[in-house]
Amino acid sequence: MASLQMFDGWNRQYEHYCGGVLINRKWVLTAAHCTIGGKRKFLVVLGAHSLSRYESSKQIFHIKRQIPHPEFSRITGENDIQLLELENNAMINNDVDVLKLPGGMVDDLKPGTSCLVAGWGQTSKGFPSDTLQEVTIEVIDRKTCNSKDYYDHKPEVTQNMICAGDSEGRGDSCAGDSGGPLLCNGTYVGIVSFGKICADPKKPGVYTFVSKYLCWIWKTIAMQAYNMTNEKLY
Known part of the structure; x- marks a missing residue:
């Protein structure tokens, strides 16, 4: 990190x-x-x-x-x-x-895949963390992430992005975590990119899909x- x-x-x-x-x-x-x-x-x-x-x-x-x-x-x-x-x-x-990059193109991640994101970003208390934190989240399919109840294509979650969060809003990446890693099954697959409201189940984090680059x-x-x-x- x-x-x-x-x-x-x-x-x-x-x-x-x-x-x-x-x-x-x-x-x-x-x-x-x-x-x-x-x-x-x-x-x-x-x-x-x-x-x-x-x-x-x-x-x-x-x-x-x-x-x-x-x-x-x-x-x-x-x-x-x-x-x-x-x-x-x-x-x-x-x-x-x-942290090794993927050896080649990683297949698109299946919805529900368990992943880990780490960083010093804001916690549930609303303040940045002084110590490195990590949280487990799950991949959400793009169709859901782009649906009206979620991001509604504003902006669009593309094939170059990964959408991941927690259906109960228990954890998420947040302000200060940008640029940090998303690891799924031990593989470095994503970079924290954007989100709207931290730990909102309908506004999950969006990650740059590393293997596309x-x-x-x-x-x-x-x-x-x-x-x-x-x-x-x-």
Whole structure:
């Protein structure tokens, strides 16, 4: 897990803003809406459990490059995915590890599939959590999620998205969880993208379907490595 932290000019400190996932020693995957626009300053913190306490496990990185998907839409939420290149390589140890991407295209998830979402977002008390939390939710079929009682196609939950929640409103992703991972059957399948009302059974969380973007992810990373090699040659 990665904590993407934004500099708060008023409090003169970095504060948790979004989640993310370390997919190799130099790259973090998160949601595009987390950093799009403006000249805000960000850090990535790895190995954290508590955001406020000192923990020797924490590794802190400046971001060298932010690469949102070129076709990301704030209006529809489509293509809400982004790569962050760290200034330095993360140290892999007992506290920090890589979460592997799916090996190939993951079949569409069956409704009712049990999944886990994690982050430091708002809890039932209405405040962000200082410690990393996780909750179990279930996949909801897109037809239901797009129905009049749910999102009513405003926005549309597309084939590039996963809809997941709890029919009794006991758990959900919430503000501050954006960019964090959705894992189903132990596989990293989704990125927290958007929702309307936290833990509302009729307004479940919507997640970017990671496997739909594997080509873009690996192509982007390879292109940056190629460019870096060429820069060194000159």
